[in-house]
Amino acid sequence: MYTYKVGISQEEHDHFIKNSSQTNLLQSSSWAKVKNEWGNERIGFYQDGQLVASASILIRSLPLGMTMFYIPRGPVMDYQNKDLVNFVLSSLKKIAKRKRALFIKFDPFILLNHHQIDKEAIDNPQAQDIINNLKNLGCEWLGQTTDMGENIQPRFQANIYADGFTEENLSKKIRQSIRTAKNKGVMIQFGDDDLLEDFAFLMKKTEDRKSIHLRGIDYYRKLLDSYPKQSFITLASLNLAERLAELEKQKEKAQNNLAKFGDNVKPSKIDNTKKEIERLSDEIAFLQEHLSQGNEIVPLSGTLSLEFGGTSENIYAGMDEEFRRYQAAIYTWFETARHAFDRGNIWQNMGGVENDLSGGLYHFKSKFKPEIEEFIGEFNLPVSPLYHLANIAYTIRKKRRSKH
Structure with missing residues (x-):
């Protein structure tokens, strides 16, 4: 028998998230302290008294006393357990109605695929079944979005593993x-x-x-x-100051070497020494300028x-x-x-990269040989008959904000 509880403790929620296979920062209870311009509820879902799913929900106030629910990288649960998923979503919908939410937005911590740089992607064999089940339960899937700005959280991230x-x-x-x-x-x-x-x-x-x-x-x-x-x-x-002193020593040494060169020294060596002096002089001038500014x-x-x-x-x-x-x-x-x-x-998330794996973020972060992880993306669970109008307004507002 499944039950749920609104307002579970931070300790119970965090313990469950930490011990799940979907551990992530955005579902930690402290993330709601960071996003304190939103409201927050922690909901625990139980089977015969044992916690089997949990969600830290951010609640955004909207005009006319309405709200929206957002569950970043959650809810955390076994998405292959269809009975559990059905119970969690139907319960969330009841809670959302009481809070006058127009819809629930969530993006599960479920990968669509992952791969190392310059290697073929490894698909998650359960991903499509999870997506289909969520759609069958009334969720609208935003799909495999192509632009970073289409999602609240990046759909692609670069992750480095300690191993x-x-x-x-x-x-x-x-x-x-x-x-x-x-x-x-x-x-x-x-x-x-x-x-x-x-x-x-x-x-x-x-x-x-x-x-x-x-x-x-x-x-x-x-x-x-x-x-x-x-x-x-x-x-x-x-x-x-320390760097300047070191450069001045290097320059003096190079100048002394240049002065000692005889006729039998190769022209290329002379040219290289002159170029070194020029490079040192350029950096010395750069440092002197910043030191003159009090730095x-x-x-x-x-x-x-x-x-x-x-x-x-x-x-x-x-x-x-x-x-x-x-x-x-x-x-x-x-x-x-x-x-x-x-x-x-055990791992460090370097943050999001462009969905087409070709932009500046990707090229910089790829230098560290991370694993590129693609999430299944966002879902909207309609709660109110006004959902479609609200979602259009939300999408327009998000596009405008992403341009600034």
Whole structure:
């Protein structure tokens, strides 16, 4: 016999999610603290007194006292158990009616397929049956959407797994980029509130560079506060004065070598030394300019990660494009993953990538040889006769917001 309970404790809900095969950050109870502009309910579903499904629901207020339910990466349950799925959806619909919800939007933590970079996709043999069953139960499937902006959560994500993740397994080019960052004096720190201002500065730089609207320092602080001891910032920085001193030594050595060259020295060696002096002079001038502005230690790149149930998610990342030559972004993302695994996480979600696997996000994240995971996507479960009008309005509003 199935029953349900509205308002189960955070502890009971989180314990169930952590011990399921669908563990994910967005179904952790603390995610509702981050999204506190929404309402929240946690619903537990039981079979003979044992918890067998759970959902943390975000509730958005709409005009005229109406609402919509959104269950990110949930509900968490056995989607192959048709009786259970039927009970969960019918119960959610009853609860939604009491809350005057027009519809329930959800995107299960179920993969359609997954594959490693440059390898053939491995299909989930249960995915289509799950989709068909949800459709038979009255859910509208948004389908295999082709644009990232069509879904609330990315339908494609890049995931790195701890098993086998080492610097040696990366490509020669990426290993060289990491060595370049180290050789140029880039420093890596891990922290939280102590690195928050520098991280927010980098996010503002990213916002200006991409002409997009991101979040402010208060939101990043809320992320850290909502996941105490389960969050960290990775920050790459550079001591300009130390780097300048090292470059001046290198330049002096190159100039001395050039002065000592005799007639028997190959012209190519002379040209290479001159080019080295030019490169060193260029970077020296670059550093002197920034030091003259009162900068000494500058942040170059940063990420903010949240953890839940042995998983880690890179929620935000920013960089200062002006310091691109130091290869700090690649170094930062590599160290973020390594630190996540050192803390005991089994995988680290690098975030979404373009659905056609051809854009800038994909090309950057693919450098780390992640697994590309495609989710089955979003479903809408109509609750009110006004659903279709409400969904049209919601879709129009979402498209407008995605353009800004």
